[in-house]
Amino acid sequence: MAKVKVQNYKGTRDFYPEDKRLQKYVFNIWRSVCERYGYEEVDAPMLEPLELYQMKNGANPDMIKDELYALTDKSGRDLVVRPEMTPTVSRMVAARRQELQYPARWYSIPNLWRYERPQKGRLREHWQLNVDIFGQDGLQAVFELLQIANDIVVGLGAETGMYTIRINSRKLVNKLCELLRLCEPEASALMQLIDKKAKMPIEEYDQKFNELVDGDAAMKSLINEFLAATSYDELPEELRNTDEAAELRQLLDSCSDNMMESVVYDPLIMRGFDYYTGFVFEVFNEDLENNRAMLGGGEYDGLVGAMGAEPLPTAGFGMGDVTAIDFMQSQGTLPELWNETDIYFVVLEGSLEAAQAAIRKLRQGPRINVAVDSTYRKLSKCLESADKRKIRYALICGENEVKSGQYQLKDLKTGETFTMDLDKIAQALR
């Protein structure tokens, strides 16, 4: 028989206990922060009909062609393994448009798939926190999302200076294009150029920029002034007096009034060319070795309406588990993670039967997680094994303990040993 490859599929991860422990740690932070803001968890099938991703306001066609896991079922239906959650939650809202309570606050932690060459921070399968709010006006919705995003990053151990939350307004950019009298091909080209500015060499940017403005000095200086702004006050005067700028100012003020000192205005944030309609934002890891966006989102008002339901204002963001873990690693904020098992119960030879009552008592009364070692190896080997599994406590049970009811509980972190009865042990572990 041919040997089966034991290696996992390209761009995916096997989660061994220590890996899953880390992922669960991240998920727990995500869940607890979302639920603190009244968000409810939802989920959906991993397979969706291809049409969901072919809508007008959806992702661009090249992406659909090249970067999806697509398949055909036995009845000839075209299916896709979900590459993102936003169309799915929009579909779910559209399906119950009339009966849901608004604002609807939802979050989910789906695994998502994209067919591309893996690289650092981007794999073929990852888990992504999605936080969405439906039916709330943009400004309030986005402010709430920014608070959640901030709390999550802080929950991951971030301190001021380790990250920035950068926000921009697509409406303000549209206003700029309007002032410049840019029509569709040029407006898109400008946005695309802004989006890529940080990534391309300055000479290349200058060349493309000059092509675009075509010698129009007034246009050039207006765009440059816009791009150089780091606050509302630095915006070009023509823009500063618009409703769009006022809304931006209000959002920035709300953030600074609420101690969110990592929020900054950044006119370069565009979030690609998908469905975003209003405010957009990204959280950046400011570690110089790993300076990249690790969370992104914004307002996407068109999607629910695009499914034939009555439109409603919508905003949301996503954050991947890979980038979240990379962030903690690059910033050194990972805590020591202990095994879910509380006690490694080491039974010495000859005492197994007598020990069962004690094991049962720990599990059933105080619900302590107990793993039994009845291998009868040398005691030192048993302790070592518990330590390697990252179990915090070992309990030793031999003849003496069974007789006296006094057990030895060893803290494998400190090496200290305590002698106590089972009730005291249960109490100590609370």
Add this chain to the structure above:
RNA sequence: GCGGGUGUAGCUCAGUUGGUUAGAGCGUCUGGUUGUGGUUCAGAAGGUCGCCGGUUCAAUUCCGGUCACUCGCCCCA
């Protein structure tokens, strides 16, 4: 889709200017007399040197191809 890097023990990697039994550290297992580890000592297991082909008396080493992994570009939900 495009480009760079790397494939030798479970892991991290040495090494062979082509030559007979291929190495280290870590990890794993056993033991240092029978109930307290993570320090130490001794020992053991574990490798068709990614795969296929070419050159050669001889290839893990040179050449070609291929696959895999990895980093970057494109793209980014």
